[in-house]
Amino acid sequence: MEVTVTVNGSDQTHDIEPRVLLIDFIRTRVGLTGSHIGCDTSNCGACTVLFDGKPVKSCTVLAVQADGHAVTTVEGLKSNGTLHPIQAAFKEEHGLQCGFCTPGMMLVGAALIEANTEPSVDDVRWAISGNLCRCTGYMNIVTAIQTAAATGEG
Amino acid sequence: MTKVDDTTHMTTPPEIGGIGHRVRRHEDARFIEGQGNYLDDIVLPGMLHMAIVRSPVAHARITGIDTTAASEVEGVVAVVTGELMDQHGLAWMPTLSGDTQAVLATDKVRYQGQEVAAVIATDPAIAVDAAELVEVDYDILPAITTPQQALAPGAVLIRDEKEGQTDNRVYDWEAGDKAATDAAFAAADRVVSLSTFYPRSHPAPLETCGAIADVNSVTGQATIYMTSQAPHAHRTLFAMVTGLPEQNIRIISPDLGGGFGNKVPIYPGYVVATAASLLIGRPVKWIETRSENLISTGFARDYYMTGELAVTNEGKILGLRVQMLSDQGAFYADAQPTKFKAGLFHVVTGSYDYPAAHVVCSGAYTNKAPGGVAYRCSFRITEASFLIERLVQTAAYELGIDPAEMRFKNFIQPEQFPYHTPTGFVYDSGDYPTALRKALDEVGYDQLRAEQVAARAEGRLMGIGIAHFTEAVGAGPSHTYDIAGLKMFDSAELRVHPTGKAILKLGVMSQGQGHETTFAQIVAEELGIPVTDVKVMEGDTDNTPYGLGTYASRSTPVAGAATAMVSRQLAEKAKRIAAHLLEAAPEDIELKAGELFVKGTPARSVTIQDVSLAAYTNMPDGMEHGLEGVHYYDPPNLTYPYGSYIVVVEVDPETGVWKVERMVALDDCGVRINPMIVEGQIHGGLTEGFAMSSMQWITFDDDGNCIGSNFMDYLIPTAWETPRFELLETCVPSPHHPIGAKGVGESATVGSPAAYVNAVIDALAHLGVRNIDMPLLPDRVWSAIQSAQG
Amino acid sequence: MFPSRFDYVAATSVDEAIAAKGDGGDETRILAGGQSLLPMMKIRLANPSKLVDINGIPGLDVLERVNGHLRVGALVRHADMVASDLTFGAVESAAPWISDPLVRNRGTVCGSVSHCDPEGDWNSVLLATGADVVARGPSGERVIPIGDFVVDLFTNALNEDEMVTEIRIPVPSGRSGGAYLKLERKVGDYATVAVAAHLELGGGGVITKAGLALTSVAPHNLKVTDAEAALVGEMPSEALFAEAGELAAAASSPRDDVRGTAEWKRQVVRTFARRALATAAASAG
Incomplete structure (x- = not known):
């Protein structure tokens, strides 16, 4: 087809x-x-x-x-040569290690902060609970998404 | 939230970014834009795809294989069986621990999921379609699923093809002094014992294993892209197995989506893909499914352990006796030094000072997947650390001594280092009492104990668990440690180019640990070249110096040391060049943060960049051009990181469900090169410890069917279940490491399971509960409460 | 990761979907969210010969309250239920516990209901609230009470040429409350044990209607009629809910498996039924 x-x-x-x-x-x-x-x-x-x-x-x-x-x-996250806030925050907060889960985590994070500009730790943990990470223990992923929410325009 | 840099060991400014700086990772630039290059992302012209046919049963004689229907599927290029592999002498291969392993089964299958045949096709979906059509006839044999069954008289012989093998015993091994230990036990007031089972687990990196073999039939060049934590060792082993000349084998390990020990062994799929490419003359790609990864590749643990402590009534430990029985699966394929049949299990004496220990270890074949990798732990230290920390806790209850106090009474004291353990290790450095005290203060231990009393009065179950672990990482030294005969050194090659920019090449292999940043920081520290000017290369055997790879927390202790040493070698040359430029004597030149100046006259200086340019443009007569070097580092000893972990839990008495309320983790891994990365490593390890203690295990039914063969059954905690961690640190540098670092990648996985389990047991200790085997599933916890309340 | 080959029909109307399903026989499956079906197809546990995709059918995403019912159309996703302010009681309580957030964005309530997996959550909620399933076939529409719709393990009451178009959940008019308590090993796992409780209270607070249903502890989602009968006409109390919990435990028939022993699961049923009813009563105000 x-x-x-x-x-x-x-x-x-x-x-x-x-x-x-x-x-x-x-x-x-x-x-x-x-x-x-x-x-x-x-x-x-x-x-x-x-x-x-x-x-x-x-x-x-x-x-x-x-x-x-x-x-x-x-x-598709980057636009006009500028990193999406979620991308910048993942690097800044050490939200990734091997990088394999990272695209999924960032996309979920991007969708979350679009809808919720001040997500709590629980909001973020709940939102990413369909995505597994074997490296980070999620701690810095949560921080990165919160940082992106705080710095992003979304 | 701003983070404050750890200034303890910082000698360079942020723009240079040496040791101690939270340098943001170089590798992240590609990962955050989806530009990582993992194995499955690689596409070669003319590439074929392979799917493996696996045994559905645990133990059976193969009576026939019919590949006709599979061969007839449009798009199928070849169907490979054990018979074909055998014609090329490749039906069997050696394992890392000196046993043999079937590549494709010819006689019997010995575990569910074992490789029986492979289909090579033009499209991966077609390969899977055709693999379903390969018909294999099995004559079912009884399956052995525990080492106790395996060693029972009359047990069916699993390795009947091995000459001289008359039972299912793999090895017996011991450490320590039996007579001295018996004497210690005879002198003891009491003997406290604990039997526990550390269940089978699997590293399950998010990226599964795979290979793309590209053998050029004209030139003989074999380029094998492979998910390998140890590309150099794998190249050598490939050369030995296949007979291909080593210079014609190039192993490229691209970005790895996690490893955790799973990508240390060589798997049959790699060998079959290579053989298929050799025979067909086209590249062959093989990517494991998750199910294949979980049922057939390197598992971890599966240790049955009984420990006994000889103690005085006052709580002083006099001796330790341990018996361990290990389930090795169908092939003994542990990744560990050949001298140590049970890995470094003899670190089981822990953080405590007592004169005598005796450790007896045995291993047995079963009809389960082989592997025995050290899942995020240094050669099976996790099991040992778990046992001693559980045992000390048990002894504290039996003696009526607070579990923290019990540890303080027995700790090796700071002045006793270097400390010789009764099983033969020499611990390099540490201050255990300070570490535990700091963690206890942070968690508010005394108050928690008071709260626990109040909670119990209300019928609530609250527990506080402590683990104070000592790890042994960073193998070599080469006189003691090897993998399949290859000595465990590591190397670094450093080239500084005319414009002062550097390339550092290493024999280790990052799987997410951030080597491209951390090792660049060591160069920045030593030479003052800004960290952003240092490119780190790994994972290509044609273009990096020989090394044993990344596992067992050895990269920083060994390759990190090699990096410091090669940097210092270049610093010496840089000083000689600077002396020439400044018209001074070489011994009068000092190098600090990238400035080379004449002692006492800092104004007379040149930069490392000036020197780099001079190395190619303005060298003194008689001096060799260039600014590059290589160093092979053989560590004089292991390093011994340690930590104090404290977990607080609440248990629901009605359901057995437990929840972590606090998790305070203090780690001392010596000098931290990049504290941000170190903390990330610890977060990950604490999570895996939580996983194993709470939900993550692989079990088997009585027929040897694997339960836990996908992520619906093999449970990996999500962000929702995972506890929040509070990190602390102390720093007692390693005295023998060039920069005082000890390695940290696995500490938290090693140390934390006992802390979680001790916390749950502590919640139930007043009921008389002393042990629940991992994982602490709620039904097990509830049953323990019921039995105790009887 | 590669399903077997199948034929694919993207239906644009319910009639077209029913016709395509009827043509294909019992190896034809309706594809809505696909979050249960596609995973089984990827590992080739399910090998349908034809999929009829209903995602392009207009109007099936209806989610509204009308005539005392909450209408949940065949394309309403679990996430729509989480986001909606039309849900109530046990329905509202259960929605966030369906699988994981990403699966909820795609999976549908009606698909889950039709699947009749005894470990599925929604059918317990529907049994407790007394919902109906609306099915369409060539001869028109029929309304099937959920108790009749759930036949057995992975078996529903649909004819081969029928599909579910919506479910209708009665919305209580007076004081009511509900809860869904789920014990799962981790997010995304099926329930080890879950309990749906629904209470309606009359004058003076007496229980006028009670619904209690269990997940994962019987060959199908189990409505605990004994407990419901014992609750009606009584005033809410800890003792009453404990009694209902005992009846629920007695009615359940869990099995020993990797999630835990049958004895323990029965204990969780006992505890969760009591707690869910207490939560339901408390939320009824």
Whole structure:
């Protein structure tokens, strides 16, 4: 089937089998490898993207279901050459180590601070509870998201 | 929130960013923009994809493999079986601990998930489709799922292919002095014992393992991209296994999405992908699924331990006796020094001063996945640290002594360092009483004990758990430590270019620890080259000096030392060049924060950048050009980081559900190169300790089916369950390390499980509860309460 | 991570979806949120021959209160329930505990209800509140009480050519309260044990209507009718709720598994039923 997905503002048209997952479409058809695969059971959130603005696990959406929809990946966070506040805050607060969960964490964080400009520690921990990190113990991720909320315009 | 830099060890200004600065990480620039380059991100022209067919059963004889249907699937290029591998002498491979392991099973399968065949196809989905069509006939054999079953008389022989192997015993090993220990026990007022099981766990880095093998059939060049924590050692082992000439093997370990020990061994998938690429002449990519990662690659722990302490009525420890039985799985594939069959388990004597200990360790084969990696711990020290800290706590209850007091009574004192332990370690430095006192003060220990009394009166269950661990990290020295015969040194190569910018190349391999920043800071400290001007390279065997890799918290103790030493070597040359430029004697030149000046006349100076340029443009006659060097560092001893952890919990008496209220962690890892990164490492380790104590384990049913084969069953805590941590530090530098650092990557995983468990047990101690095996699932806690209240 | 091959139909109307489902036989599945189905397909535990995607059907995202009911359309996501101010009692209490935040953004209430997983949360809430499931087939619409809809483990009362279009949860008109207490090992895990409680109070505070249902402790979500009968007509009290807890524990039939022993799970049912009812009564004011 031919599908067109708007990825980071650009229309991506590819002919794919219905069984192709959105994460696979993004990584191997569009060629954006910032979104990762960490499990087979929709638990880890390494594949998180924004689907029409909301964070979802792109391993649990068929690419054909994204036809006509807008997807934002980590590569789309930066705008006009400027880092998104969440990106700057993750670096500043040491919110990442191996970097594998980081794109998903940042996208969830970006969606959260869009809706809640002063998230509490519990707000952040609840929001990122669909994303696993094996390195950081989440402490600095929480701080980074709060810092981004405080510094961002969103 | 502003963070204050730790000025304790700072000698450079922020613009240079040497030791002690919270330098923001260099590697982050690519990760925060999705520009990391992990294995699965790599695409090579003509690349094929591999899927592995695995055994659904734990123990069976293979009576037939039919690959016809799989071969006929459109897009399938090859189906590889053990028979084909055997034709090339590759059906079996050596393990890191000197055993053998099947690459693809030819005779029997010995655990659920074992590799039986592999399908190579043009598309990864097609490879999976075809793998389902490979038909394997199994003649089921009884499965052995515990080491006790394995060693029972009449147990079915798992390793029947091994010559001379007549039972399921892997090893027996001991440390310490039996006679002295027996005497200590004879003299004791009391003997306190504890039997506990440290369950099987899995490092489960968020990125699974994988490889892309690209063997050029014309040139013989084999480039293998691999999720490897030890690329150089892997290259050598690959050369030995495959017979390919070592100079033609290039292992590239790209960005690793975590490792934690899981990426230390060589896995059958790597070997099959390489063989397939060699046979087909095209690159072959193999990426594990999460389920494959959990059921077949390096597990950790699975130790049954019984410890006994000989004590006086006053609480003085006289001796320790330990028996350990380890479940090794079907192949003995531990990643550890070959002299130490049970890893560095003999650090089990802990932080305490007593003359006698005797440790007996045994290992057994079972029908479970092999591996025995040290999951975020230095060669299985976690198990040892857990046992002694649980045991000391138990002794405190039995003697009616406060658990903190029990530790103060027995601590090795600061003036006793270097301290010779009864099992043969020489602890380098420490001040344990100060550390524990500081942690107790921070948590408000005396008040918490008062609150506990009040809580109990109300029927509430509150517990305070302490663990004071001592780790042994940073292997070598090479005279004692090796991996598969390769001595455990490490190296650093430093090149300073004419414009004063440097490249540092290392034999270790970051998996998230921030090497690109930390090691640049060491160069900045030693030479005064700004940290942003130092590029750190790792993970490419063609372009970095030999090293044993990153695990066992060894990068800072060994490669960090090598970096300091090579920097100092260059500093000496820089001084000679400066002497030439300043027309002074080399011995009169001092180097401080990038300025080289004549002693007593700071105005007569040049910068390290001036010297770098001169090294290529204006050298004194007779001096070799350039400013570069290499140093192979062989540590004189291990380093011994330690810490005092205190956990406060509340247990729901009606359900057994427990919650961490406080977690105070004091770490002393010597000098902290980048305190920000050190704290991040500790946060991560404390979380993994919490995971293992509360939910994260792999178990098996009686038939050997793995329960915990995906992230629905193998539970990794989310931000919601994970406790908040309060960090503290003391700093007693390592006396033998060039910059006084000790290594910290694993301390918190080693030290914290006992703290969490001790806290829950402490909440129930007045009921008489002394042990609950990890993980402390609520039903186990509730059952313990019920039994105690009987 | 690669599902088996299947045919895919993106339906644009309920009629089209029903027709496509009817054509395909029992290996055809409706795809709404896909948060239970796709994970099973990825590890090839489910291999449907055809998926009928209903995400493009207009109007199925209805979430409104009408005629004394809360209407939850087939495309209402769990996250919509969390965000909505139309929910109440046990419905409101349960919504944030469905799986994890990302799954809630995609997964649907009706999909979860149809799945009839005894470890699923919503069916306990619907049993406690006395909700109905609305199904459409070629011959029109029928309203199925939730107690009849849930047949058994992963089995609902739908015919092959029917799909769920909405659920209707009665909104109490007087004093009422509810709670959903869930013990999960971690966020995203299925319930080890969960209890949905719903109480309506009449004049003087006497219980006029009671709903109590259990998750993960029986082959299907279990409505504890004994306990409900014991509660109605009584004044709320700790002793009454403890008695209901005992009845709930007795009605449950948990199994030993990696989550814990049956004996302990029964104890959690006992405790959580008591606590959930107390919370429900307290929130009824």
